[in-house]
Amino acid sequence: MSESTIKPPASILFIFGGSGDLNQRKLTPALYNLFIDNWMPEKFAVIGLGRTAYSDDKFRTHLLEGIQEFSRRKGEEKAWGDFSQHVQYLQMDAGDPEAYHTMTEVVKQYEAEWGVHATVIFYLAVAPQLVPDIATKLGGLKWCKDTQTVRIVVEKPFGHDLKSARELNNLLNNIFTEDQIYRIDHYLGKETVQNILALRFANALFEPIWNRNYIDHIQITAAETVGVEDRGGYYEQSGALRDMVQNHILQLLCMIAMEAPVSFDANEIRNKKTDVLNAIRPISREQVHEYAVRGQYNSGWMKGNKVKAYREEKNVDSKSPVETFAAAKFFIDNWRWQGVPIYVRTGKFMHQKTTIISIEFKQAPHYAFPQEAAETWRPNRLTISIQPEMDIRLRFQAKRPGQSMQLNPVDMIFSYKDAYDGHEPEAYETLLLDVMEGNATQFMRADQVEAGWKVVMPIIEAWEARPPVDFPNYAPDSWGPEDAEALIARDGHNWVSLPVKS
Numbered sequence: 001m002s003e004s005t006i007k008p009p010a011s012i013l014f015i016f017g018g019s020g021d022l023n024q025r026k027l028t029p030a031l032y033n034l035f036i037d038n039w040m041p042e043k044f045a046v047i048g049l050g051r052t053a054y055s056d057d058k059f060r061t062h063l064l065e066g067i068q069e070f071s072r073r074k075g076e077e078k079a080w081g082d083f084s085q086h087v088q089y090l091q092m093d094a095g096d097p098e099a100y101h102t103m104t105e106v107v108k109q110y111e112a113e114w115g116v117h118a119t120v121i122f123y124l125a126v127a128p129q130l131v132p133d134i135a136t137k138l139g140g141l142k143w144c145k146d147t148q149t150v151r152i153v154v155e156k157p158f159g160h161d162l163k164s165a166r167e168l169n170n171l172l173n174n175i176f177t178e179d180q181i182y183r184i185d186h187y188l189g190k191e192t193v194q195n196i197l198a199l200r201f202a203n204a205l206f207e208p209i210w211n212r213n214y215i216d217h218i219q220i221t222a223a224e225t226v227g228v229e230d231r232g233g234y235y236e237q238s239g240a241l242r243d244m245v246q247n248h249i250l251q252l253l254c255m256i257a258m259e260a261p262v263s264f265d266a267n268e269i270r271n272k273k274t275d276v277l278n279a280i281r282p283i284s285r286e287q288v289h290e291y292a293v294r295g296q297y298n299s300g301w302m303k304g305n306k307v308k309a310y311r312e313e314k315n316v317d318s319k320s321p322v323e324t325f326a327a328a329k330f331f332i333d334n335w336r337w338q339g340v341p342i343y344v345r346t347g348k349f350m351h352q353k354t355t356i357i358s359i360e361f362k363q364a365p366h367y368a369f370p371q372e373a374a375e376t377w378r379p380n381r382l383t384i385s386i387q388p389e390m391d392i393r394l395r396f397q398a399k400r401p402g403q404s405m406q407l408n409p410v411d412m413i414f415s416y417k418d419a420y421d422g423h424e425p426e427a428y429e430t431l432l433l434d435v436m437e438g439n440a441t442q443f444m445r446a447d448q449v450e451a452g453w454k455v456v457m458p459i460i461e462a463w464e465a466r467p468p469v470d471f472p473n474y475a476p477d478s479w480g481p482e483d484a485e486a487l488i489a490r491d492g493h494n495w496v497s498l499p500v501k502s
């Protein structure tokens, strides 16, 4: 069980939105698992803040229910008993400036008790419209200016468009230094996403062929088998492009396309990623229909269950133009990637839950084999499966056993589950530990967020200017609208998915 050797310094975590969903499903389970793995600081306190009235005990029970349902480890009596001693609840109205002074008192008390100056983390697990006000009120506390030990964590969505993201960055940067601000994109905490850096930069094998000379095209798919569930209200303001592409998918693209970093310094990694975003060729509004496709799910059947159309979901307008599917084609204008198309797609109620990146290599320059050997010939392909399968597969040609020269494609597979013990930490565990340690490598810097918005803004604007006429245009349990197939088929390719496990 005990993994850790160097623990983070004494920390006090204030969780705004403490009684909410994110804390119950993700944050507390993550902290609890870090605790079991011996990664939590020797001295720490987790303080849930919220308007709901809870006693400490009731709050702990509420969190324990979350652990039982959502944590990778369930609430073992002893471990939970020990962990929950560090948890308390503070009922507070985040709009009331007076309430913030109570937090000062709490910090003073813990520091006096522990005899150390603690790291203080404000985790804003709240609706995006509350962030500016809370941040401004935190700015009123003198001790927030301690740039070494005070940090603020901001969840996505970070802004609604480029303009609002800039405004939010300006507001936060007027109160905190950039080093104090941790903008979360939970995809960056996923083990398989972090492994992309290891694959690319810890092996001499791939880098020499990781460019336009050898790579034909790249695909990124992030498909979900759920609909918008009970998040219709949020989703109406968002849509697939803002919800998944501007952040998660562009981050995956950065990991695949970035130049080799000189070191693992947070700013070095983030500089290299931002370079990618800045090099993505802007799509003009007139070209959007050639480069991007949107879709919205209809009612239908999903794995044997009847499901509603998006427009029938709770808190969704019955004529909603919001997309639940988005696909796009990007180019990166630099020496490494010039001319290599990068196709991305994401959608709700897709046929399969899968997040994969597929790198298709160019064809062999000369083909000496007899014609009949070539019937099933396919170019090499590296497929990085982020979730739920966690593996990397390299497709190559093999000779089929027998007297004739018959070739067929086979996969060489590295599977996390086979290679390791299958107890990978959840993304939020990794990211929360990073915040306590003050390591911002896996967090989004202000310029990165804005560069991400710049990439998607032409598509957003073109779509908003021309409401869709064909929505709903795809059935649940499919791969999205036909136009998405056409987007890639026009270039002679087809979307890659993994074989479904029976």
Ligand code: BG6
Pocket: 156, 224, 243, 355
């Ligand atoms: C969130 C989106 O950021 O990511 C959700 O808001 C989406 O709509 C989720 O379902 C997907 O995350 P994961 O880790 O399940 O792929």
